[in-house]
Amino acid sequence: MDFAFVCGWCDSDVTVWGEPVASWWTDKYELPDEWECFYCEGVNVTPPPPWTPAD
Structure with missing residues (x-):
C-alpha cells in the first residue's frame, strides 16, 4: 500500500x-x-504511525 508523506x-x-x-x-x-x-533527494525519517494512505 502507498502512503503519503510531505518532504x-x-x-x-x-x-x-x-x-x-x-x-x-x-x-x-x-x-x-x-x-x-x-x-x-533530501533524506527524510518515517514518522511513527498512523500513516495517511495515498490516493
Whole structure:
C-alpha cells in the first residue's frame, strides 16, 4: 500500500510504499526508516504511525 508523506526539505508530496506484514487481526505495513524525496533527494525519517494512505 502507498502512503503519503510531505518532504521535510522541500514540502513536496511524496508517496512511499509500505510492505504488507502478516497479521491475524489487522492490516499492518512496514515502511523504511528513511526515504529519499523524489524531487530534492533530501533524506527524510518515517514518522511513527498512523500513516495517511495515498490516493
